[in-house]
Amino acid sequence: MKQKIAVYPGSFDPITFGHLDILMRGLELFDKIIIAVASNIEKNALFSVGERMELIGLAIDHDERVIIDTFGGLLVDYVKKVDARCVLRGLRAMSDFEYEFQMASMNRNLNKEMDTIFMMTSKDYFFLSSRTIKEVASFGGCVRDLVPPAVEKRLKEKFPLK
Ligand code: PNS
Numbered sequence: 001m002k003q004k005i006a007v008y009p010g011s012f013d014p015i016t017f018g019h020l021d022i023l024m025r026g027l028e029l030f031d032k033i034i035i036a037v038a039s040n041i042e043k044n045a046l047f048s049v050g051e052r053m054e055l056i057g058l059a060i061d062h063d064e065r066v067i068i069d070t071f072g073g074l075l076v077d078y079v080k081k082v083d084a085r086c087v088l089r090g091l092r093a094m095s096d097f098e099y100e101f102q103m104a105s106m107n108r109n110l111n112k113e114m115d116t117i118f119m120m121t122s123k124d125y126f127f128l129s130s131r132t133i134k135e136v137a138s139f140g141g142c143v144r145d146l147v148p149p150a151v152e153k154r155l156k157e158k159f160p161l162k
Helices: 017-026 049-060 075-081 094-110 130-138 149-158
Strands: 005-010 032-038 066-071 086-091 115-120
Touching: 005 017, 005 075, 017 032, 017 049, 017 086, 017 115, 032 049, 049 066, 049 149, 075 094, 086 094, 094 115, 130 149
Parallel strands: 005 032, 005 086, 032 066, 086 115
Antiparallel strands: none
16 A cells, blocks of 8 residues: 655754654654654754754654755655655644645645645644744753753853853
8 A cells, every 4th residue: 555655845944843743643644743843944053954954853762763964945846756646744833824735735836736734733832933932942941841852952162041
């Protein structure tokens, strides 16, 4: 039987417990999940693509159902290249909906065979985003409960306390 593969794309700058929550629950639905780190946000990113992929690897600690990869250009082209049909995305508050709806609709317009599957983020991580994590960490705030230990350590190195 053909394996059910999903692509979980994102910036992952850096990965948070919110992302991991979606990944773990996604693994209950799919045989394999390809985490696809977008390389085209490099200029504004805190972490390089290599660092982001490394931090994801440390967070999931070798699960053979998970592949960590990077992509540039259009997501639909990448999804086709890896022979997948589904894209997995997390939805937090209503505010995510409009952007996600636009993106999923545009992707479907570009490839009629592709579907985006949304999972609601668990309530513990509803407020969480990589952007706010970086902001809190940059001012020396504690993000221990919100990101994997390797991410917390790397954020402290990026934002040393003066
Ligand atoms: O974690 P993010 O930043 O919300 O992820 C957004 C991402 C990388 C999934 C999205 O920007 C994307 O797919 N970019 C690739 C370019 C693309 O295919 N755009 C068409 C959809 S409008």
